[in-house]
Amino acid sequence: MKILVSNDDGIFAEGIRSLANSLAAVGHEVVVVCPDKERSATGHGLTLHQPIRAEIVKSIFDDSIIAWACSGTPADCVKLALFGLLETQPDLVLAGINHGPNLGTDILYSGTVSAAMEGAVQNIPGIAFSLGSYTSREFEFAARFAQSLVQKIESQPLENLMLLNVNIPAVEEQEIAGVKITRQGIRRYIDVFEKRVDPRGKTYYWLAGEVQEDVEETDDQLLAANLPTDVQAIREKYITITPLQYNLTCGRQLSYLENWQIDNFSE
């Protein structure tokens, strides 16, 4: 398969090297287009107000891989790859392996997920891979799992307009409990900002915060599916696979709002 690989940790991150090389090693045609520096928590940002640069970089990845370092966000990278750099469209857009998890509502802020989602928006299925730890650098197992998941998709294709959000727990391989198909959980934080005073006596804030994880989803359809959330399953040391799509319409509220009869708003 022809596979576009991006990330949000930047081109020097071990996670992307590990992912791209392991896919090239089993014969896939891999092209890397990723940020030239860390762009995590950029959400699905795009660069509108300045030009984007992209340059081919050598010797970071295996020789069979063409790799571009791009000045933009993860979403910029995938867009530029699809519309500017690649001569033919890839079969898959992969992102990661991210250094740190992308779970629950945190995926709204995730550059990794947004890179894979940009593929989905352009009608190319994608997978975002994240390793559940900021410190562990053991990407080898995660990369092998990515290999086998891509192989699975080769024989049982994903629907085009969607992507998978995959999180791998940061534990030893033999401790992994298995793989669970999950739904997106909710992650809230407490003590979100640290307020500090600079040497000149002026206040500033650092985003910090402790995760407070056990918040329950209210969507009936999702609850009916009777699946654990990604947040729950990874706590039990499962690899989580959450199918995502990019339509945010809140289906269950459509009829409530129609009964509003807002059309006579001017009265």
Add this chain to the structure above:
Amino acid sequence: MKILVSNDDGIFAEGIRSLANSLAAVGHEVVVVCPDKERSATGHGLTLHQPIRAEIVKSIFDDSIIAWACSGTPADCVKLALFGLLETQPDLVLAGINHGPNLGTDILYSGTVSAAMEGAVQNIPGIAFSLGSYTSREFEFAARFAQSLVQKIESQPLENLMLLNVNIPAVEEQEIAGVKITRQGIRRYIDVFEKRVDPRGKTYYWLAGEVQEDVEETDDQLLAANLPTDVQAIREKYITITPLQYNLTCGRQLSYLENWQIDNFSE
């Protein structure tokens, strides 16, 4: 009601002044926390790697309004307001009035929508307002519509974990066809990047692109609702109201993936 107002066009934009002042004028308690400069297309980005500043600014808004200019993204602004600046939680988080539409899949990139969504993630209902033109500066009608929508919500509250994405067509008031409850459409672009060469002979790219709008949604549940998309309805000069939520789980794919039996991945 106590209303937090933010945007992505920055504190000097006419849209936010018009929205905040018109709500204060009918007696709401309005607090503005918004970026100190334009931050459009920042998606749901957060500032993790540097501190955030926020300062009270005077004389931009009506005297009854407390307004903060913040160095962060729209999502940072709302997070900081809720967890650092405001003493009590607002009843609503409003964003806008954006200079330009936020329709279809473009909302993934929208700082305006992400500001309102940050409220929803924190369990406070929100509304994102956008005026469908980058040049029109006639925010007066849009601000009046915002007044009446907020009044509606006062009597018929929104569910907490959701938000409304409201787009107002940039036409004369008497040309507006009415209000439609809509679902999120899909917006794709053609000729996405302009490739240019700088004075030193190096290539750079500008994100550009022409909208190619008529792409159809494939979600059965949404199609069954038999509602127009936001993209369709605004073309017919309707004000569009799309209820959104932040769970991206692709419900229709859950059972397909379960049948994958991916659990035996190591075989």
